[in-house]
Amino acid sequence: MSLTTTMTDDAQIVKVNADRIDAAMAIQFKEDMRAETESGADRVILDLSEVQFIDSSGLGAIVAAMKQLGGTRKLDLAGLTPMVEKVFRLTRMDTIFDLYGSLSDAIAPAEASS
Amino acid sequence: MVKTFACSFTATNLDARSGISSIVARLRSLGVPGARVDEVQIALTEAVNNIVEHAYESASPGKVRIRGEVYPEHLWISIQDAGAPYPKGELPEGKPADINVPAENLPEGGFGWFLIRELASQVQYERSEGSNKLSLCFEFKVTSPSAEV
Secondary structure (H helix, E strand, O other): OOEEEEEOOOEEEEEEOOOOOOOHHHHHHHHHHHHHHOOOOOOEEEEOOOOOOOHHHHHHHHHHHHHHOEEEEEEEEEOOHHHHHHHHHHOHEEEEEOOOOOOHHHHOHHHHHO | EEEEEEEEOOOOOOHHHHHHHHHHHHHHHOOOHHHHHHHHHHHHHHHHHHHHHHHHOEEEEEEEEEEEEEEOEEEEEEEEOOOOOOHOOOOOOOOOOOOOOOHHHHHOOOOOOHHHHHOOOEEOOOOOEEEEEEEEEEOOOOOOHHOOO
């Protein structure tokens, strides 16, 4: 699983370079996220714009990635494609995370926040 | 006219992925509306994940056989495996996960049956001669404002 990190002034952007997060790669994703976010900004933005499909294992792995950041750091999600958005909405996980239509929305000044 | 198709694969995550991709491509080529194909893909993936993780959990992975019947207004997908039956021979209720909890207690799983029941219009389960057969129905009708006038 390939993740790419970019640092901005106040956030770490982690881009998922895969077209799916499913049962075959959920554990790897969780471990890679742990390594990627071991230290860094309090705000982590997960860029999901390449991800076309997610299943409940992938959803669970994103929840796990959020939990392993601990209480003081935050995981926001950006660039959800229609199927990914649908799975978040159906499971009401869209109420747990702050979702942004695109990465630029996520890093824009605070008034664009959802 | 009913159009049918079938496919089978070994119950591993990677074989399931390619098997389901081929079914998704087949549904598209048969003219099933795109939004429904997406929903079938989500529900079917969850059903097959359960087979990989639970039905064949204590055995070497066996086969998963999938059959589809596409009617003008709906489709049925049946998924067969020779693994362990569902506990007590009953399908999980698929209750929504409780997310009104502190972040550290949020669920990391248990969404699968909720998704299947949300997306399929009918769900049937049959255990016979050592195999499980799960059938899921999806309606094509898309609610649109003009349809209600």
